[in-house]
Amino acid sequence: MARASDATTDLGRVPALSESRGVRAVLIAVAAGFFLLFLLLPLLVVFVEALRQGLYAYWAGLTEPETLAAMRLTLLTAIVVVPINTLFGIAAAWAVTKFNFAGKNLLITLIDVPFSVSPVIGGMVFVLLFGLPGLLGPWLAAHDIKIIFAVPGVIIATLFVTSPFVARELIPLMQKQGTDQEEAALMLGANGLQTFLRITLPNIKWGLLYGVLLCNGRAIGEFGAVAVVSGHIMGLTNTMPLHVEVLYNDFNFVAAFAVASLLVMMAFATLVLKTALEARAAWKYPTLP
Amino acid sequence: MKNLTKRFGHLSVLDRINLQIHDNEFIGLLGPSGSGKTTLLRILAGLELADDGAVEIGGRDSRTLSLEERRIGFVFQHYALFNHMTVFQNVAFGLQVKPRHARKSASAIKQRVRELLALVQLKAFEDRFPVQLSGGQRQRVALARTLAIEPKVLLLDEPFGALDAKVRVELRRSLREIHDTAGLTTVFVTHDQEEALDLADRVAIMNRGIIEQVGTPLEVYDAPKSPFIFDFLGHTNSFDCVVRGGKAYVGENELPLDKTIRDGPAVAFVRPHDVLLAPTDGPQGKTGTRLPGTARVRFISALGQRATTELLYERRLIEAEMTRQSLQDLELRVGSKCKISLRHARVYARQEVEEQTRVAERAAVRPRKRRRLRDRLPTLR
Numbered sequence: 239m240a241r242a243s244d245a246t247t248d249l250g251r252v253p254a255l256s257e258s259r260g261v262r263a264v265l266i267a268v269a270a271g272f273f274l275l276f277l278l279l280p281l282l283v284v285f286v287e288a289l290r291q292g293l294y295a296y297w298a299g300l301t302e303p304e305t306l307a308a309m310r311l312t313l314l315t316a317i318v319v320v321p322i323n324t325l326f327g328i329a330a331a332w333a334v335t336k337f338n339f340a341g342k343n344l345l346i347t348l349i350d351v352p353f354s355v356s357p358v359i360g361g362m363v364f365v366l367l368f369g370l371p372g373l374l375g376p377w378l379a380a381h382d383i384k385i386i387f388a389v390p391g392v393i394i395a396t397l398f399v400t401s402p403f404v405a406r407e408l409i410p411l412m413q414k415q416g417t418d419q420e421e422a423a424l425m426l427g428a429n430g431l432q433t434f435l436r437i438t439l440p441n442i443k444w445g446l447l448y449g450v451l452l453c454n455g456r457a458i459g460e461f462g463a464v465a466v467v468s469g470h471i472m473g474l475t476n477t478m479p480l481h482v483e484v485l486y487n488d489f490n491f492v493a494a495f496a497v498a499s500l501l502v503m504m505a506f507a508t509l510v511l512k513t514a515l516e517a518r519a520a521w522k523y524p525t526l527p
Numbered sequence: 528m529k530n531l532t533k534r535f536g537h538l539s540v541l542d543r544i545n546l547q548i549h550d551n552e553f554i555g556l557l558g559p560s561g562s563g564k565t566t567l568l569r570i571l572a573g574l575e576l577a578d579d580g581a582v583e584i585g586g587r588d589s590r591t592l593s594l595e596e597r598r599i600g601f602v603f604q605h606y607a608l609f610n611h612m613t614v615f616q617n618v619a620f621g622l623q624v625k626p627r628h629a630r631k632s633a634s635a636i637k638q639r640v641r642e643l644l645a646l647v648q649l650k651a652f653e654d655r656f657p658v659q660l661s662g663g664q665r666q667r668v669a670l671a672r673t674l675a676i677e678p679k680v681l682l683l684d685e686p687f688g689a690l691d692a693k694v695r696v697e698l699r700r701s702l703r704e705i706h707d708t709a710g711l712t713t714v715f716v717t718h719d720q721e722e723a724l725d726l727a728d729r730v731a732i733m734n735r736g737i738i739e740q741v742g743t744p745l746e747v748y749d750a751p752k753s754p755f756i757f758d759f760l761g762h763t764n765s766f767d768c769v770v771r772g773g774k775a776y777v778g779e780n781e782l783p784l785d786k787t788i789r790d791g792p793a794v795a796f797v798r799p800h801d802v803l804l805a806p807t808d809g810p811q812g813k814t815g816t817r818l819p820g821t822a823r824v825r826f827i828s829a830l831g832q833r834a835t836t837e838l839l840y841e842r843r844l845i846e847a848e849m850t851r852q853s854l855q856d857l858e859l860r861v862g863s864k865c866k867i868s869l870r871h872a873r874v875y876a877r878q879e880v881e882e883q884t885r886v887a888e889r890a891a892v893r894p895r896k897r898r899r900l901r902d903r904l905p906t907l908r
Contacts, residue, residue, distance in 0.1 A: 418607035419608075421607065422672075423624075424574075425599070425601040426675075432624050440611045441610070
C-alpha cells in the first residue's frame with residue numbers, strides 16, 4: 239500500500255497521519271453517495287413533482303380550503319405545544335440538575351419514554367384514555383367534551399411525542415455546567431428569579447434553542463401519533479402531514495407534493511435559523527466556553 | 528461580626544466541630560482532601576445545611592439572619608465567574624441585584640466597580656470576558672466581585688489551588704493586604720500547608736471531619752499535638768524509641784519529652800533540618816541526642832543554598848537538610864558513613880503513629896530488584 243507520507247496532492251505533501259488518497263476517495267464517495275441518494279434526491283423529487291404541472295397548479299394545490307385548514311391546525315399545534323414543552327423541559331432539567339430528590343432517576347427515565355416508544359403507541363394510549371371505549375371516555379361524553387377525533391386530541395398527542403426534546407438537550411448541558419455560578423449569584427445577593435434570568439438562562443441559551451427547534455420540527459412533522467388520534471376529519475383534524483397522506487391517497491399528487499414541499503421549506507428555514515444563530519454565537523464569544 | 532461559635536454533629540463529614548473565630552481574624556482551615564474543610568466553609572456560608580448544631584454570627588443563630596444581614600462573601604475554588612458577562616458586569620453584579628431601595632445609581636455602581644478593579648489591578652480589563660483571562664486574573668475578578676457587596680466576612684475555598692507558584696505568592700500578599708485594609712474577617716480553606724502557615728493568624732488543622740488542633744502557625748508547627756499534624760506539615764523522619772518510667776530513650780540516650788506519654792514503644796518525629804550529621808571518627812557533637820550506630824549516605828542533592836541528604840539508618844530512609852557549606856565541611860559522599868544526632872524531636876506513642884500516619888511505610892527501603900540472568904553471566908550476549 240502506498241505510504242501516506244509519499245503521497246502528493248495539489249496542496250503539496252499529505253501529512254503522515256492521514257489515510258492514503260484511495261481510502262479517502264472511497265470514504266468521501268460513500269458519504270456523498272448516501273447523502274445524495276437518501277437525503278438530497280428525495281427532497282429534490284418533492285419539488286420536481288410539486289411543480290410538474292406548473293406554478294398555477296402548485297398554488298391551487300396549496301390554497302384549497304382543506305389544505306389551508308390543515309396549515310392552520312399545524313401552526314396552532316406548534317404554537318401551543320412548543321412553549322409548554324419548553325417550560326416543562328426547563329423545569330425538569332432544573333429539578334434534575336440542581337436538586338436531589340427521591341425518584342429523580344425515575345423521572346429521567348420517564349422523560350425518555352415518548353422517545354423510545356413508537357409514535358403510534360403514543361397516539362393509541364390517548365385513545366384508550368380519552369376515547370369512548372377508554373377510561374375517561376364515558377365521563378367526557380357525559381360532559382360533551384371532545385378530545386379524541388378533535389383538535390385537543392391532536393394537541394395532546396403532539397405534546398406527548400415532543401416532550402423529551404428540550405429536557406434531553408438541557409439536562410446534560412446543565413449537569414456539565416454545575417451549580418457554581420448559581421451559588422455565586424446567590425451569595426452575591428440575587429434572589430431565585432434574578433439568578434435564573436441573569437445566570438442560568440444565558441448559560442443554557444444555545445442548548446435551549448436547539449431543543450426548541452427540534453421540538454418545533456417534530457411538532458410540525460409528527461404523523462403516527464396524530465394519525466391515530468385525529469380521525470382524519472378533513473378540514474377539522476387534519477394536520478399538514480396527515481393531509482399530505484390524504485391527498486396522495488386521492489391520487490392528487492400535485493397538491494400532495496405541494497404541501498410536502500411546504501413542510502420541506504419550513505424544515506429548511508428552521509435549519510437556516512439555527513445555523514445563523516450558531517454563527518452569531520461563535521462571533522460574539524471568541525472561544526466558546 | 529463578633530465571635531463565631533460552631534457545633535456540628537454530622538458524623539460522616541463533620542463531627543461535632545467547635546470553633547470560635549474572632550473579629551478581623553485571618554484563619555486558615557488546613558487539611559488533606561476529604562477532611563471536611565470545604566463542607567465546613569460551605570455550611571458557614573449558608574450554601575449547605577448542617578444536620579446538627581448551629582452557626583452563630585454575632586451571638587445570633589445564622590439561620591435567623593437574612594443574606595444581607597450575614598454580610599458574607601464567598602470566593603469559589605474555580606472562581607465561578609459568569610462566563611457570559613464581561614469583567615465589569617461580573618463585578619457589578621452584586622450591586623445590580625440589590626432590591627430597588629438599596630440599589631445605587633448606575634453611575635455610582637460604575638464608579639465603585641472601577642475602584643475595585645483598580646484595587647485588584649485589573650483596570651484595563653473591564654470589557655474582557657472571563658474566557659480571555661489568565662487564571663490569576665480570573666481569581667482577582669472573583670475577589671473584586673465578592674468585595675463589591677462590602678462583606679464583613681470573606682470565605683475562600685482553596686483560592687490559589689489552580690495557579691502557578693509565582694502568581695500564587697503575589698495573590699497571597701494582595702489578599703492579606705486587602706484583608707488588613709478593609710478590616711475583614713477571613714476564613715480560607717487550603718491543603719497547602721505552606722500557604723496556610725504563611726498567611727494565617729491562626730490555623731485549624733482538620734482531619735477526617737474533626738479539628739485536630741487550632742493555633743498560631745508557630746504553635747502548630749513547633750508543637751503539633753498529634754503525629755498526623757506533624758506529618759502533614761512537612762517531611763517527617765521517624766525513629767523508634769522507648770518510653771520507660773516517663774522518659775524516652777533512643778538507644779541509651781535520653782530524648783527530652785514535652786508531654787507525658789505512657790510507657791511502651793514510641794516513635795520520635797524529627798524534621799530534616801533537625802537531623803545533625805557528624806563524621807564517624809570525629810569528635811562528639813555537642814548538640815542534640817546522639818543516635819546509636821551509623822548511617823550510610825544514599826543520595827545527595829545540593830541545589831542552591833540548601834543541601835538534602837538521604838541516608839539509610841537501621842533499614843529506614845532518613846532525610847537530612849543542612850546548608851551547602853555544612854555538607855562540604857562534612858566531606859560526605861554517597862556511600863560514606865556518618866553519625867546522627869537529633870536536635871529536636873517530638874515523641875508520640877507508637878500506636879497513635881500507626882493509626883494516623885503512614886510514615887513507616889514511606890520510610891521503608893524498597894526491596895532490591897533481582898538481578899537478571901543476563902547480568903550475572905556476562906559472557907552471554
